[in-house]
Amino acid sequence: MSGKAFFIDTTVCTACRGCQIACKQWNQLPATKTYNWGSMQNPKDLSFDTYKLVRFQEHMGSNNKPVWYFFPDQCRHCVEPPCKEASEDDAPGGIIIDSQTGAVLYTDKLKKMKAADVIESCPFNIPKAQKGTGYMSKCNMCVDRVHNGLLPACVKTCPTG
Known part of the structure; x- marks a missing residue:
């Protein structure tokens, strides 16, 4: 299977969070208090309105000084997504794989399935549900941008490439 992938070099991430902001802007998501x-x-975590999050971890280094590690977290767009497999019986077509990019995308048909089942199927705890609606959300790899020859918003804005 061919497609696109995100390569995140955590050794050069400065935790500027430009990717978080670009994602929210492109997807017209509200600010999070x-x-x-x-x-x-x-x-603190991903949510229905936060598809991308720069995670911070602080550890004490060998010289007794704090060392920070940053990890931009989002959907991994698995080649064989467990969430898609989990949805096939209760919500066929609820999760699709875009043929051009390999992006794992949620459709309105996913509302037929219990959100908890989708969330529990993801080994990375990425999908999030909107309270009271049954809708699920996560990174969509900016397929609209990629289909038009553009980079995903988070990739485009990254100052370290």
């Missing part, structure tokens, strides 16, 4: 919960990572 954040608060100080003891980490530079904000918001």
